[in-house]
Amino acid sequence: MLNKVWVVIPAAGVGARMQADRPKQYLPLVGKTVIEHTLACFAEHPAVAGIVVAITDGDPYWAELTSIALSEQGTIHTAPGGCERADSVLNALDYLVNTLQVTADTHVLVHDAARPCLSRHDLDALLAAGASEAAGAILAVPVRDTMKRAQTHGLRISHTEERNGLWHALTPQMAALGVLRAALADALQRGLGVTDEASALEHAGLHPLLVEGDARNIKITRPADLALATFFLSNASSGQ
Numbered sequence: 310m311l312n313k314v315w316v317v318i319p320a321a322g323v324g325a326r327m328q329a330d331r332p333k334q335y336l337p338l339v340g341k342t343v344i345e346h347t348l349a350c351f352a353e354h355p356a357v358a359g360i361v362v363a364i365t366d367g368d369p370y371w372a373e374l375t376s377i378a379l380s381e382q383g384t385i386h387t388a389p390g391g392c393e394r395a396d397s398v399l400n401a402l403d404y405l406v407n408t409l410q411v412t413a414d415t416h417v418l419v420h421d422a423a424r425p426c427l428s429r430h431d432l433d434a435l436l437a438a439g440a441s442e443a444a445g446a447i448l449a450v451p452v453r454d455t456m457k458r459a460q461t462h463g464l465r466i467s468h469t470e471e472r473n474g475l476w477h478a479l480t481p482q483m484a485a486l487g488v489l490r491a492a493l494a495d496a497l498q499r500g501l502g503v504t505d506e507a508s509a510l511e512h513a514g515l516h517p518l519l520v521e522g523d524a525r526n527i528k529i530t531r532p533a534d535l536a537l538a539t540f541f542l543s544n545a546s547s548g549q
């Protein structure tokens with residue numbers, strides 16, 4: 310039986326690709342903001358001990374969120390965001406250790422604030438699979454399209470990549486706090502490109518488990534994604 314887990318929500322991005330008037334995690338979506346939908350995935354879950362949200366220093370939007378009354382119950386904390394997503398995540402992990410004294414063997418889940426369509430089913434599947442995975446575990450979906458590698462310069466096809474065995478990495482990504490924090494700190498210190506938690510774990514020689522998830526767990530990145538997320542959330546069946 311898995312002990313309670315902590316959730317880290319990187320939410321310190323500017324959302325440049327979204328080209329909106331505010332960071333995309335604070336855009337309105339089906340009655341509240343993107344990040345409030347994301348937090349709601351975890352706030353009521355019995356396996357979740359608490360949440361640490363990495364936000365930009367001076368973030369003017371966080372305090373305006375109406376549904377963050379939960380913070381009075383000490384379950385939602387904030388930590389300083391960093392230059393890149395990985396820096397924000399590491400800051401949140403440091404906060405868990407240094408401020409909240411969370412133990413190294415506690416499992417953490419890192420989930421993008423920009424992924425509001427995570428289903429309870431997928432969250433439970435990851436928790437179950439990751440509970441006993443020393444290498445960590447991530448939600449992912451197999452690639453369905455033929456994948457082309459572009460030539461180094463220009464927009465012409467160099468070749469077709471082998472599709473079998475290719476997966477889209479989603480979030481949450483799950484690992485033991487001590488393992489993930491050490492792997493992430495080491496990868497960043499070595500200047501390695503880390504765009505997700507699994508990358509850091511791989512650099513540490515680990516092979517995290519792929520847990521097949523729902524392709525509707527999209528990351529809101531570009532304007533068209535908001536309409537898609539609206540459709541998914543408006544049509545989500547209860548208890549999904």
Ligand SMILES: Nc1ccn([C@@H]2O[C@H](COP(=O)(O)OP(=O)(O)OP(=O)(O)O)[C@@H](O)[C@H]2O)c(=O)n1
Nearest residue numbers: 319320321322323324325326392393394422423
């Ligand atoms: N320095 C950063 C950059 C990103 N993120 C968070 O990481 C998640 C995924 O990153 P991405 O989709 O790239 O968000 P942005 O960096 O905001 O987007 P863009 O690259 O378009 O600016 C988002 O929830 C974002 O808020 C973060 O916490 N700290």
Ligand SMILES: C[C@](O)(CO)[C@H](O)COP(=O)(O)O
Nearest residue numbers: 394421478479480504505528
């Ligand atoms: C973590 C992630 O969502 C997994 O696919 C992705 O790597 C985030 O990348 P971004 O460039 O920071 O959006």
